[in-house]
Every structure is written in structure tokens, then in C-alpha cells.
Amino acid sequence: MRPRFLSLIAISCAVPSAVFLLHGCGSSSDNASQALNPNLPVTSQGGWTTGDLHVHTIQSDDARTTQTLDTVLDKAFTSYGLDWTAITNHLRSSKYDNNGALLANPVPFAYGMESYEIPRIKALQASGRYADKTIFSGFEWDMPTHDHLGVSIFDVADGKLISSASAAKEFQYLFTTLEDSKFDAADVSKWKAKYPQRFNSTAADALQAVSWLKKNYPDTSFITINHPSRNPGKYTIADFRTMNDMAPNIMFSIEGMVGNQMEPDRGGYTSSYIDANKPNRVYGGVDAVVAQVGGVWDALLGEGRRIWNIADSDSHFKIDDAGNSSGYFPGEYAKNYVWMNDKKAGVNELIKSLQSGRSFSVFGDLINAMEFTVSNVNNASDVKNMGQELKVANGSTVDVTIRFKSPVRNNYEFPVGSGVSGNKAPKVDHVDLIVGDVGAKAxxxxxxxxxxxxSSTKVLKRFTSADWKTDADGYNVIKYQMLVQKNQYLRLRGTNLGINVADLTDNGEPLADAKITTADNPTRHNQINERNYASLWFYSNPVFVSVN
Incomplete structure (x- = not known):
């Protein structure tokens, strides 16, 4: 029996009728966990962890031969100190092994995951290298009619979650266009006996994949919506709602703070720079879905949906020999900070922690620690963290507490790629407390x-250094009280930018990032890097407040 992940909200069976074959509407777990109940004791193993859910190696067809698995892991853990990472290569055809050696015949990536990636990770950890790190294998799927979906599927062995190569192979056969002849003949025969057809061309086929995950791995899989607005017309908010309605403990995250930040079009958002494509831009490196106050993410939160923002590197390569640039290494620029009640519990605890929403995401190490809580002024022990819900009587006053600090310096280099520190000390200019109303689910x-x-979402309060005090632990502390008269959520964003900075902010709102077009490669790379470190942001996940 598979161990259950934490279920956040009830699964709805109200899904489109096109999802007919692979969907099963089972019950979800109602068990609480420490991640959602601060009144339960937290063990000494608990604490903040950092990681990346979107990383590529040479086994992806658009990476470079220098992007070996060993190199990526060394950058993630040794150079940049992450605690965990997912390796998520494209679910396409792979022509290299982990070390960049050309295979005699390209293989479907799921077979490469099985033959090269998973064994190498096991061997490294068995040798003691990265033994204290959490590493797992997922994949990035070209979702029919949409864009990319990050998919992680696990089997259970001795009570622990392990990356499932068998599930990846079956998923690749069912939901991609790779020819039957590319797969093992015995596997194809087995799959054809189970399924009357493949599902790889329509929007309904995309939903079949979500229902397949829910039916076969309801408690041991999850997905991430990667770079959601990169290409016009690929997603609607109805798509997000439908997937979340189908499987809320599988679809619970959107990559709002996208990777590929070293590209001339920040984030790789290359659609033409016209007004019609304003929703398909990044704003301070952040997808419009998350960056726009009162936009898509706020619409989802306004229904009480537990859908969280994440930040990833989307690392393929940094700068190649031809002068192209793509993204930073895992942990170099983008980080997710996730609270785990037991940091040594591996993937099992990590996934529960990701689902719980007690997390925040940051670019350029603008901050490296934060606590964001809301509490009842009449009950000091009733404190809720990000991802949680505080219930109070109508007309109550609540205390909002924000504590954050920044490192002495971040990973800014000059020249970029040289490994020479530019000695930049990140500094928060202001923090916005954003509030929106919560109503019925559509x-x-x-x-x-x-x-x-x-339309209810707004910046309720903007805090600058005049509003915070530094405590003995080096945290900047903000205290704020607010009256609660309706169901709402509160979330944070912060930046190193001033309120009105030419071409970057307007009345505190981030402006769309411009393309850098300098022809000379080294000059362009430094300009891109300077742009990115000049425009740093962090975003928290929300705390919900409901009235009796």
C-alpha cells in the first residue's frame, strides 16, 4: 500500500466528460500533519530547506555536453548549497549517457532515466557523496496543446518513495508522440493490452494524463505548471482550475518565478513585444500569472485554492561555446525555501512539505531567511504560517508578523561565468503585504x-526600512495589525528596487523586462547578468484568514 501524501483539499469529481478512461475519483486523506498544525510539537530535525524542482542534464535534447549529471549535482550541492533537487529532463529522445558519451542508438528518455540517471544518483549517494541530500528523478513533458508540465512519479520501497522509471516509461508511451518502434517491443505489447489508444494530441489527452496519475499514483505523484505564460494561448485559467479540481494534491504548484534567466529575453519569453502579449512577459523575471496583482494566481487563491508559487532554474547550460546563454545553475540564482518538519526524512517529507505551502521563493539571494505568520491577538498560541488558515470571529484583529534577513553577499559574478565574486550585498528596499478576498470556488x-x-486584491501596506527593526538575530522585523471582517488571504512580495525606477517599476509594480540585444557576446552576457541582479524579488505563499 502506498503511503499517503498530505491531502490539502477535497478532490472534486466534477471534471470534463472528455476525461473518461483513466480517471478514478477516490477519497483523499484527511490526516493532519505537523506541516499544517503548528500546535503539534516540531522535532529538532525540523527547519528550512532549499531546492530546485526544474533541472536538466545532457540527457535533455536541448542541453549541452558540459551539462553532465555529476556537474549539475556538484553545482547544486557543493557550489550553491541546496538541500534537495529534482532532475527533470525532457520526456523526448535522449542520445547521451550521463557523461555526455554518444549512444549507439537514441533511447526514449524514460529508458535513459532507468539505465543511467537513477543508477548514477544511487551510486553517488552510496559512496557518501550527497548522502545527506535529497535527489530524485522526474521529467518535463511536452503537454499536448499546452506548454511544459513537470511530472514526478514515485514507487514505494521499504516505506520510502523512490523515482519510478517504470511509470515514466509507461507515461512516455501513452502521452508523447514518440514512435512505437523506439520503445522496447515487450513493453509496447504490455501497454497495448492495457490501453486501447495513445493520448498525445489534444487538450482532452492532456487531462487524461492527469487522471492517469490520479488513478495509478494518487498519493505518490505531483506536477508543476512550468513557465505558464511563455507562449501565447497555451493555458487558460480554466485549464489550471480543471487540473486542480481533478487532483488537488497532485496539481498544487505553478512555476511563477521562472528559470532561463540568462537568456536575452528574460526567462526565454520570446513572443513579440506587443501589447497583446503583455500577459506573456515576465515582470522582474516573474511570470505575469504571479507578478500581476489581482491576476491569475490571485483569482485562484480567491477561491481558496491551495496552489503555490515556486522558483526554479530550468538549468540547461549557462553560457556555451557558441556564445548562447540560457540559465543559471541550480541554487545559483533561484531558490525555493521549504519548511520540513524532518529535514532528514527525504522525498516522503519533502513532498508533504511542498504540498503544505509553508514556503517562499527568491531570486539572487535577496533574502535567505523569512518567517511570515498571522495570529489572533486574543489567543497568542493561535499562530498560522504560510499555507495555513487562521479562523477568527468576525471583527477580530489579527497580528501580522514578518521577519526576514539578507546574506552578506549573493552569487553575482563579474565577469559573468568567471567565478569571480562581484561582492554585491543584496538589500530589500520594500516589502508589500498583498491581500485579497476569498469566495466560493467557481x-x-x-x-x-x-x-x-x-478585483479585490490590492497592496494593503508597503513597508520600508522605516517600518522595521532589526532584532538580536539579525532579522528585520515588521509588526502590523489588521481588522478581519471577511474571508481573505495575505501574501508577500519584496524587492531591491525602489518604487519608481525607470523601465523597472511603476508605483511599486514591476514592469515587463526588456530584451537585451547587444551583439557582442561577452558584453551581452554581462548586461543580462547585471539586469537580473539589479531586479531581485521574493514572493511568499499566502496565509488564509477566515471568519466564523
């Missing part, structure tokens, strides 16, 4: 299901 057959805004 019904799939209603017009509200297509509404991608939350």
Missing part, C-alpha cells in the same frame, strides 16, 4: 470558471 460549467482576475 463551478466548471459557470462563466466564473474563465475569469482570470480578482
Amino acid at each position: 463551478a466548471p460549467d459557470s462563466s466564473a470558471y474563465n475569469v482570470a482576475t480578482n
Whole structure:
């Protein structure tokens, strides 16, 4: 029997009728965990961890031969100090092994995962290298009619979650366009006996994949919506709602703080720079889905959906021999900070912690520690963290507490790629407390299901250094009280930028990032890097407050 992940909200069976074959609507676990109940004792093993959920190696067809698995892991853990990472190569054809050696015949990536990636990770950890790190294998799927979906699927061995190569192979056969002849003939025969067809071309096929995960790995899989607005017309908010309705403990994260930040078009958002494509830009490196106050993410939170923002590197390579640039290494620029009640519990605890939403994400180490809580002024022990819900009487006053600090310096280099520190000390200019109302969840057959805004969302309070005090531990501490008269959520964002900075902010709101077009490669690379470190942001996940 598979161990259950924490279930955040009830699974709805109200899904489109096109999802007919692979969907099973089972019950979800109602068990609480320490991650969602601060009144339970936290062990000495608990604490903040950092990681990346979107990383490529040479086994991806658009990476470079220098991006070996060993190199990526060394950068992630030795150079940049991450605690965990997912390796998520493209679910396409792979022509290299882990070391960049050309294979005699390309293989479907899932077979490469099985033959090269998973064994090498096991061998490294068995040797003692990265033995204290959490590493797992997922993949990035070219979702029919949409964009990319990060998929992680696990089997259970001795009570522990392990990356499932067998599931990856079956998924690749069912949901990609790779020819039957590329797969092992015995595998194809087995799959054809189970399924009447493959599902690899329509939006309904994309939902079949979500229902397949829910039916076969309901408690041991999860997905991430990667770079959601990179290409126009690939997703609607109804797509996000549908996937979350189908499987809320599988679809619970959107990559709002996207990778590929070293590209001339920040994040690789290359659609033409016209007004019609404003929703398909990044704002301070952040996808419009998350960056726009009152936009898509706020519309989802405004229904009480537990859908969280994450930041990733999307690391393929940094700068190649031809002068192209792509993204930073894992942990170099983008980090997710996730609270784990037991940091040594591996993937099992990590996934529960990701689901719980007690996390924040940051670019350029603008901050390296933060606590964000909301508490009842009449009950000091009633304190809720990010991802949790505080219940109070209508008309109550709540205390909002924000504690954060920044490192002495970040990973800014000059020249970029040289390994020479530019000795930049990140400094937060201001922190925004954003609030929005929470109402009923939109019904799939209603017009509200297509509404991608939350008109109630606003910046409730903007805090600058004049509003915070530094405590004995070096944290900047902000205290704020607010009256609660309706169901709401509170979330944070912060930046090193001033309120009105030419081409970067307007009245505190981030502006769309411009493309850097300098022809000379080294000059362009340094300009890109300077742009990125001049425009740093962090975003928290929300705390919900509901009234009786």
C-alpha cells in the first residue's frame, strides 16, 4: 500500500466528460500533519530547506555536453548549497549517457532515466557523496496543446518513495508522440493490452494524463505548471482550475518565478513585444500569472485554492561555446525555501512539505531567511504560517508578523561565468503585504470558471526600512495589525528596487523586462547578468484568514 501524501483539499469529481478512461475519483486523506498544525510539537530535525524542482542534464535534447549529471549535482550541492533537487529532463529522445558519451542508438528518455540517471544518483549517494541530500528523478513533458508540465512519479520501497522509471516509461508511451518502434517491443505489447489508444494530441489527452496519475499514483505523484505564460494561448485559467479540481494534491504548484534567466529575453519569453502579449512577459523575471496583482494566481487563491508559487532554474547550460546563454545553475540564482518538519526524512517529507505551502521563493539571494505568520491577538498560541488558515470571529484583529534577513553577499559574478565574486550585498528596499478576498470556488460549467482576475486584491501596506527593526538575530522585523471582517488571504512580495525606477517599476509594480540585444557576446552576457541582479524579488505563499 502506498503511503499517503498530505491531502490539502477535497478532490472534486466534477471534471470534463472528455476525461473518461483513466480517471478514478477516490477519497483523499484527511490526516493532519505537523506541516499544517503548528500546535503539534516540531522535532529538532525540523527547519528550512532549499531546492530546485526544474533541472536538466545532457540527457535533455536541448542541453549541452558540459551539462553532465555529476556537474549539475556538484553545482547544486557543493557550489550553491541546496538541500534537495529534482532532475527533470525532457520526456523526448535522449542520445547521451550521463557523461555526455554518444549512444549507439537514441533511447526514449524514460529508458535513459532507468539505465543511467537513477543508477548514477544511487551510486553517488552510496559512496557518501550527497548522502545527506535529497535527489530524485522526474521529467518535463511536452503537454499536448499546452506548454511544459513537470511530472514526478514515485514507487514505494521499504516505506520510502523512490523515482519510478517504470511509470515514466509507461507515461512516455501513452502521452508523447514518440514512435512505437523506439520503445522496447515487450513493453509496447504490455501497454497495448492495457490501453486501447495513445493520448498525445489534444487538450482532452492532456487531462487524461492527469487522471492517469490520479488513478495509478494518487498519493505518490505531483506536477508543476512550468513557465505558464511563455507562449501565447497555451493555458487558460480554466485549464489550471480543471487540473486542480481533478487532483488537488497532485496539481498544487505553478512555476511563477521562472528559470532561463540568462537568456536575452528574460526567462526565454520570446513572443513579440506587443501589447497583446503583455500577459506573456515576465515582470522582474516573474511570470505575469504571479507578478500581476489581482491576476491569475490571485483569482485562484480567491477561491481558496491551495496552489503555490515556486522558483526554479530550468538549468540547461549557462553560457556555451557558441556564445548562447540560457540559465543559471541550480541554487545559483533561484531558490525555493521549504519548511520540513524532518529535514532528514527525504522525498516522503519533502513532498508533504511542498504540498503544505509553508514556503517562499527568491531570486539572487535577496533574502535567505523569512518567517511570515498571522495570529489572533486574543489567543497568542493561535499562530498560522504560510499555507495555513487562521479562523477568527468576525471583527477580530489579527497580528501580522514578518521577519526576514539578507546574506552578506549573493552569487553575482563579474565577469559573468568567471567565478569571480562581484561582492554585491543584496538589500530589500520594500516589502508589500498583498491581500485579497476569498469566495466560493467557481463551478466548471459557470462563466466564473474563465475569469482570470480578482478585483479585490490590492497592496494593503508597503513597508520600508522605516517600518522595521532589526532584532538580536539579525532579522528585520515588521509588526502590523489588521481588522478581519471577511474571508481573505495575505501574501508577500519584496524587492531591491525602489518604487519608481525607470523601465523597472511603476508605483511599486514591476514592469515587463526588456530584451537585451547587444551583439557582442561577452558584453551581452554581462548586461543580462547585471539586469537580473539589479531586479531581485521574493514572493511568499499566502496565509488564509477566515471568519466564523
